[in-house]
Amino acid sequence: MKRILITSAIIATFTAHALAQSNNIKLQNTIAIEPTDSKAAIIAKASHVVPTPNQLSALKNEFIAFIHFGPNTFTRMEWGNGKEDPKIFDLKELHTDQWCQAMKTAGMKMVLLTVKHHDGFVLWQSRYTKHGIMSSGFEDGRGDILKELSASCKKYGLKLGIYLSPADLFQMEDAAGLYGNLSKTTTRTIPRAVAGRPFANQTKFQFEVDDYNEYFLNQLFEVLTEYGPIDEVWFDGAHPKTKGGQQYNYLAWKKLIHTLAPKAVIFGREDIRWCGNEAGATRNTEWNVLPFSENPDMATHFPDLTDKDLGSDEQLYKAKFLHYQQAETNTSIREGWFYRDDDKQKVRSADDVFDIYERSVGGNSTFLLNIPPNRNGKFSDEDVKVLNEVGKRINDTYGKDLFAGAKGAKQVLDNNLHTYVLLNNQQKSIEITTLKPVTVNRIVIQEDIAGFSERVTQHQLEAWIGNKWQKIAEATNVGYKRILRFPEITTSKFRLTVLSSRANPAIATISAHYYRTHPPQLQFTRDANGLTTISPKMHEFGWKPHGENATANLNKGVAIYYTTNGSVPNASANKYTGPVQIAKGEVKAIAIIKNEKGAIASETFGIVKKDWKLLAADSEMNRRTAGMAFDANKQSYWLSASNDAEHKIALDLDNSYNLTGFIYTPPAQFLDGMMEKGVIQISNDGQTWTDAETFEFGNLINDPTPRTHYFKKVISAKYIQVKATLIAGGKKALAIAELDFLAK
Numbered sequence: 001m002k003r004i005l006i007t008s009a010i011i012a013t014f015t016a017h018a019l020a021q022s023n024n025i026k027l028q029n030t031i032a033i034e035p036t037d038s039k040a041a042i043i044a045k046a047s048h049v050v051p052t053p054n055q056l057s058a059l060k061n062e063f064i065a066f067i068h069f070g071p072n073t074f075t076r077m078e079w080g081n082g083k084e085d086p087k088i089f090d091l092k093e094l095h096t097d098q099w100c101q102a103m104k105t106a107g108m109k110m111v112l113l114t115v116k117h118h119d120g121f122v123l124w125q126s127r128y129t130k131h132g133i134m135s136s137g138f139e140d141g142r143g144d145i146l147k148e149l150s151a152s153c154k155k156y157g158l159k160l161g162i163y164l165s166p167a168d169l170f171q172m173e174d175a176a177g178l179y180g181n182l183s184k185t186t187t188r189t190i191p192r193a194v195a196g197r198p199f200a201n202q203t204k205f206q207f208e209v210d211d212y213n214e215y216f217l218n219q220l221f222e223v224l225t226e227y228g229p230i231d232e233v234w235f236d237g238a239h240p241k242t243k244g245g246q247q248y249n250y251l252a253w254k255k256l257i258h259t260l261a262p263k264a265v266i267f268g269r270e271d272i273r274w275c276g277n278e279a280g281a282t283r284n285t286e287w288n289v290l291p292f293s294e295n296p297d298m299a300t301h302f303p304d305l306t307d308k309d310l311g312s313d314e315q316l317y318k319a320k321f322l323h324y325q326q327a328e329t330n331t332s333i334r335e336g337w338f339y340r341d342d343d344k345q346k347v348r349s350a351d352d353v354f355d356i357y358e359r360s361v362g363g364n365s366t367f368l369l370n371i372p373p374n375r376n377g378k379f380s381d382e383d384v385k386v387l388n389e390v391g392k393r394i395n396d397t398y399g400k401d402l403f404a405g406a407k408g409a410k411q412v413l414d415n416n417l418h419t420y421v422l423l424n425n426q427q428k429s430i431e432i433t434t435l436k437p438v439t440v441n442r443i444v445i446q447e448d449i450a451g452f453s454e455r456v457t458q459h460q461l462e463a464w465i466g467n468k469w470q471k472i473a474e475a476t477n478v479g480y481k482r483i484l485r486f487p488e489i490t491t492s493k494f495r496l497t498v499l500s501s502r503a504n505p506a507i508a509t510i511s512a513h514y515y516r517t518h519p520p521q522l523q524f525t526r527d528a529n530g531l532t533t534i535s536p537k538m539h540e541f542g543w544k545p546h547g548e549n550a551t552a553n554l555n556k557g558v559a560i561y562y563t564t565n566g567s568v569p570n571a572s573a574n575k576y577t578g579p580v581q582i583a584k585g586e587v588k589a590i591a592i593i594k595n596e597k598g599a600i601a602s603e604t605f606g607i608v609k610k611d612w613k614l615l616a617a618d619s620e621m622n623r624r625t626a627g628m629a630f631d632a633n634k635q636s637y638w639l640s641a642s643n644d645a646e647h648k649i650a651l652d653l654d655n656s657y658n659l660t661g662f663i664y665t666p667p668a669q670f671l672d673g674m675m676e677k678g679v680i681q682i683s684n685d686g687q688t689w690t691d692a693e694t695f696e697f698g699n700l701i702n703d704p705t706p707r708t709h710y711f712k713k714v715i716s717a718k719y720i721q722v723k724a725t726l727i728a729g730g731k732k733a734l735a736i737a738e739l740d741f742l743a744k
């Protein structure tokens with residue numbers, strides 16, 4: 001049985017191969033599937049779906065920046081509500097040169113600014129609203145953040161993009177707001193003339209749209225014509241709320257963008273897509289040729305981007321259209337998208353950012369890293385340090401090709417994406433011989449995707465070691481770029497073999513690199529009794545941190561030190577020899593190898609939960625018992641019934657504590673019970689409850705990560721109740737993976 005299966009798989013590969021070569025299919029960005037197309041014909045078509053020149057140039061940016069800035073920077077919220085007084089945006093200084101300098105040093109090529117986030121507050125001098133920078137105290141209401149950023153971008157040679165949120169809470173909440181106001185669709189001229197504020201750009205459009213779409217188009221017109229070339233327009237799919245069945249006239253938006261910013265790619269529609277999470281996770285196989293059920297040019301339904309598999313052959317067989325739509329891996333350098341504070345908001349280490357860089361850029365995607373400026377209008381020092389270090393590592397590692405001057409096909413050694421070796425059934429391998437032995441632990445491979453699409457489905461790298469070929473690394477697709485990571489080897493002969501492909505693949509570049517490995521990143525796990533383990537961090541998402549099976553070797557000679565008093569650990573701190581009891585508070589740990597210090601890991605633990613008792617919970621669904629909300633296991637979660645009038649869980653903490661905050665961990669695998677708003681209640685007897693403090697968390701569905709709420713005043717309690725008052729996304733049940741209480 002097994003043998004037959006293998007044989008038929010091979011035949012299928014070759015048939016597709018033959019078809020793709022002989023069929024003379026035109027290279028296109030979108031190819032329709034006919035009902036009569038066989039599986040092989042579909043794969044042949046897939047291997048002719050190519051990026052547009054704009055998409056290709058966006059891919060070549062590789063590492064780009066996001067800037068989330070606005071009222072949330074001052075309210076410390078993830079999502080605003082649209083009712084903020086513009087004066088809340090109390091900015092006294094703005095240092096866009098400092099942002100650009102740091103981004104440039106990190107090796108980033110473009111920056112995207114949230115010119116309007118969901119709260120509707122605009123960061124530029126719009127003619128069409130007063131809800132923005134013009135009503136703040138910043139430069140007496142005359143400041144313009146987009147303008148200053150655009151000038152700094154020119155100075156530092158960075159491209160500029162804009163994030164303009166379609167969801168607009170100000171326009172929903174304001175009495176005269178335009179969002180969902182049920183206005184008529186009529187012919188509107190864009191831009192609408194405003195007395196005393198003429199446009200230099202004389203282009204005019206006429207669209208059949210309603211009030212909110214007109215407003216949105218007018219704003220797009222301003223930001224696309226008055227701030228220099230715009231290279232990306234980012235449409236967020238997230239909606240804290242909607243109103244009045246508001247629809248978006250995307251085709252009008254697109255027409256305007258294509259006319260005014262012909263080089264811009266559009267995120268959230270057909271050009272670029274979300275990678276499916278906001279945590280920096282990447283897929284082992286990220287395809288950019290994707291199946292669509294409608295023509296992506298007009299589509300209103302997009303594939304579920306959180307799926308594990310978006311573009312395998314099996315997925316493509318279901319398609320009505322095949323379309324090139326590249327992934328952008330977006331995450332924040334800090335916990336949350338907006339700046340909150342310097343000491344309680346964790347910042348990713350350079351190890352972590354560099355690792356995401358290698359997995360995303362080296363995994364057929366673009367890395368979009370958010371750096372939120374602080375309330376002084378600057379990137380905080382710690383963020384700048386991380387950006388500098390990441391830039392240095394990228395440069396040290398990828399700035400030098402160890403195959404330079406090597407023998408082999410010059411088309412793959414010239415670092416040119418448009419010269420290539422076209423492999424075929426006779427030639428499936430490319431051999432490279434260096435003049436002297438080289439020590440490498442990274443190989444970069446690229447396909448000529450513009451000329452031949454992404455075709456490799458499986459490949460391996462071998463090295464000549466001990467007088468024979470030995471497999472060093474193996475991976476699936478390549479596409480724009482694949483970075484293979486493996487334990488270092490020293491040799492002078494390398495061989496790349498394509499084991500399977502959708503059609504003859506065009507290998508455009510192969511380069512070799514060396515990354516000097518650093519002491520490992522650390523992670524903590526604590527059980528219900530408070531027993532805490534500190535260990536090197538493994539990556540949940542497929543790629544091991546230092547290549548296949550390399551961890552054991554690389555972690556040799558590692559010593560781990562930790563502190564529990566908030567001080568920075570060094571070699572004279574507590575030496576970690578095995579699990580330690582941690583009652584509560586902040587633990588910091590560091591790995592040291594031969595005097596070299598790794599990144600500091602830190603975690604603030606709540607009080608130990610082993611003696612907590614459940615007093616009451618509104619209900620529990622089968623096998624999702626209330627005890628799972630405090631069993632020190634983030635995988636299990638409590639789920640209440642959806643038809644309860646109220647959702648709450650009451651606990652006896654066994655002792656009275658001076659509580660300073662709490663952590664809500666939502667279940668990452670179940671997005672329908674996220675606690676967006678709630679109230680903390682306390683009691684003297686575990687029966688009568690009084691409100692102590694309300695809380696609110698934004699953006700839980702896209703980013704289901706633990707959220708900390710610090711209490712405004714210390715709350716002394718033995719009996720405590722958490723009551724949800726709003727579940728995200730209009731859902732009805734409450735789900736809690738873990739509750740933790742922080743105490744003095």
Ligand code: FUL
Nearest residue numbers: 078236237238337699702
């Ligand atoms: C999400 C938004 O809701 C977040 O606030 C953030 O802007 C992120 C990039 O996209 O969907």
